[in-house]
Amino acid sequence: ESSLPASQAKEDSTSMSGESGLSNLLLLTDSYKVSHWKQYPPKTTKVYSYFESRGGKYEEVCFFGLQYFLKKYLAGEVVTLAKIAEAETYYEAHFPPGFEFNRKGWELIVEKHGGRLPLKIRAAPEGTVVGVKNVLLTIENTDPECFWLTNFVETLLVQVWYPTTVATHSREQKKVIKEYLLETGDECAGLGYKLHDFGFRGVSSVETAGLGACAHLVNFFGTDTLAGLVVAKEYYGASPLSSAGHSIPASEHSTITSWGADHECDAMRNMLETYPTGLVACVSDSFDVFKACAEYWGTTLKHLILNRDGTLVVRPDSGDPATTALKVLEILGDKLGFDTNSKGFKLLDPHVRVIWGDGIDYEALHTILGTLKANGWAADNIAFGSGGGLLQKLNRDTQKCAFKCSYAQVDGKGRDVFKDPITDHGKVSKKGILALVVEEEGEKMTYSTVPGPHPDDVLVDVFLDGAITTEYSFDDIRHRAELD
Numbered sequence: 001e002s003s004l005p006a007s008q009a010k011e012d013s014t015s016m017s018g019e020s021g022l023s024n025l026l027l028l029t030d031s032y033k034v035s036h037w038k039q040y041p042p043k044t045t046k047v048y049s050y051f052e053s054r055g056g057k058y059e060e061v062c063f064f065g066l067q068y069f070l071k072k073y074l075a076g077e078v079v080t081l082a083k084i085a086e087a088e089t090y091y092e093a094h095f096p097p098g099f100e101f102n103r104k105g106w107e108l109i110v111e112k113h114g115g116r117l118p119l120k121i122r123a124a125p126e127g128t129v130v131g132v133k134n135v136l137l138t139i140e141n142t143d144p145e146c147f148w149l150t151n152f153v154e155t156l157l158v159q160v161w162y163p164t165t166v167a168t169h170s171r172e173q174k175k176v177i178k179e180y181l182l183e184t185g186d187e188c189a190g191l192g193y194k195l196h197d198f199g200f201r202g203v204s205s206v207e208t209a210g211l212g213a214c215a216h217l218v219n220f221f222g223t224d225t226l227a228g229l230v231v232a233k234e235y236y237g238a239s240p241l242s243s244a245g246h247s248i249p250a251s252e253h254s255t256i257t258s259w260g261a262d263h264e265c266d267a268m269r270n271m272l273e274t275y276p277t278g279l280v281a282c283v284s285d286s287f288d289v290f291k292a293c294a295e296y297w298g299t300t301l302k303h304l305i306l307n308r309d310g311t312l313v314v315r316p317d318s319g320d321p322a323t324t325a326l327k328v329l330e331i332l333g334d335k336l337g338f339d340t341n342s343k344g345f346k347l348l349d350p351h352v353r354v355i356w357g358d359g360i361d362y363e364a365l366h367t368i369l370g371t372l373k374a375n376g377w378a379a380d381n382i383a384f385g386s387g388g389g390l391l392q393k394l395n396r397d398t399q400k401c402a403f404k405c406s407y408a409q410v411d412g413k414g415r416d417v418f419k420d421p422i423t424d425h426g427k428v429s430k431k432g433i434l435a436l437v438v439e440e441e442g443e444k445m446t447y448s449t450v451p452g453p454h455p456d457d458v459l460v461d462v463f464l465d466g467a468i469t470t471e472y473s474f475d476d477i478r479h480r481a482e483l484d
Contacts, residue, residue, distance in 0.1 A: 028073065033151065062218065066462065076116065076466060109149075121137060121463035129171070178191055196357070197245075199225055209228070213391070217232055219478075272308060278311075311352065321356055
């Protein structure tokens with residue numbers, strides 16, 4: 001039985017069920033923003049802000065993830081009197097005595113707008129690839145009494161940095177793999193399956209897993225992070241669901257080592273016999289990966305492999321990635337055979353391939369593929385699995401994502417708003433009303449202080465007064481993000 005008072009137990013149950021607490025928009029912001037409504041100039045009626053990548057590791061970004069945040073947190077009746085009261089309870093405990101909460105402002109949204117946010121958001125179509133230092137979305141209030149609301153939701157909207165950065169990071173790795181496939185082979189038809197998402201266990205939360213995995217699926221089809229399929233289906237209408245992402249039967253160390261060291265070969269035989277057709281992956285470094293490749297896969301089980309209707313994917317999972325992968329290929333090639341393609345690079349018998357899934361990131365891909373190329377092996381022999389390096393080893397500064405106010409209306413007059421710190425001119429912000437315009441060369445550039453709608457503006461209305469006005473399908477997003 002609960003030892004909590006009945007009222008507290010009920011409150012805790014409600015919070016844990018998701019009916020309040022972390023589903024309450026008023027609590028999904030930085031604390032200091034709760035005080036900002038009193039800090040704008042007198043007679044302010046409009047605040048207009050934007051989001052961009054100010055630079056970072058890569059020269060262009062793949063914009064993705066806004067639709068998820070709009071649907072999950074901002075669309076519909078998201079402000080209620082009960083949520084206002086709940087937030088006030090937290091604020092009273094959180095701020096100094098006498099702190100004034102903007103209760104009237106939030107109540108106005110309930111009374112005047114039915115709890116829907118009087119905001120307008122314009123954004124680049126998701127999947128759009130654009131150079132850094134360009135506007136990706138803009139937001140402004142549509143009710144002059146709610147000027148303070150624009151930047152209140154900054155905290156939530158800036159989290160778009162994560163799926164955008166993962167989509168960008170994944171796409172850049174796709175470029176690397178494609179480059180080596182073309183340099184060492186005749187085609188790159190299997191490119192979409194060359195980088196598999198192993199990231200679920202290595203990220204900070206279930207939401208991170210879903211968003212990050214879905215962002216990766218913008219560029220690739222292989223994933224073991226099922227949460228990404230849920231996001232693709234529920235927030236981006238992926239249909240049929242089978243088109244979103246794929247996986248194959250695969251072993252882990254426990255399913256091999258539980259047979260005992262003396263029966264590792266039996267465990268491997270079991271994999272081949274249990275899955276007699278199609279792709280199957282088997283971890284092979286539980287004890288001695290080189291012995292496993294030479295004696296088990298390459299000798300004892302050779303007949304099963306070469307007569308199987310499908311491909312065995314051998315997974316070394318430890319050691320120096322480049323040198324170990326190379327040695328594994330050399331052993332498998334010697335034991336199971338290989339051909340030489342039109343560009344003079346060796347390609348294993350089609351019944352066997354390799355996947356490397358440890359320590360993979362952008363830099364590791366270059367090192368491994370460069371080593372294989374230098375030793376005469378085609379990139380098509382190997383695929384990669386990436387976990388933390390794909391979904392977690394990133395932060396907002398990877399692409400220097402930022403949200404800033406660029407325009408305001410005060411006492412009936414518009415004014416450009418910007419910052420330009422003398423100590424870091426790299427943080428200079430844009431001024432005025434913004435447009436993202438496609439120039440004659442096809443490059444997208446930000447135009448500032450636009451007097452009216454620009455005919456070539458790429459930005460689209462996606463949210464207006466609590467309603468999502470434009471939605472993107474997962475197929476459309478993938479198409480926009482495709483490599484040239």
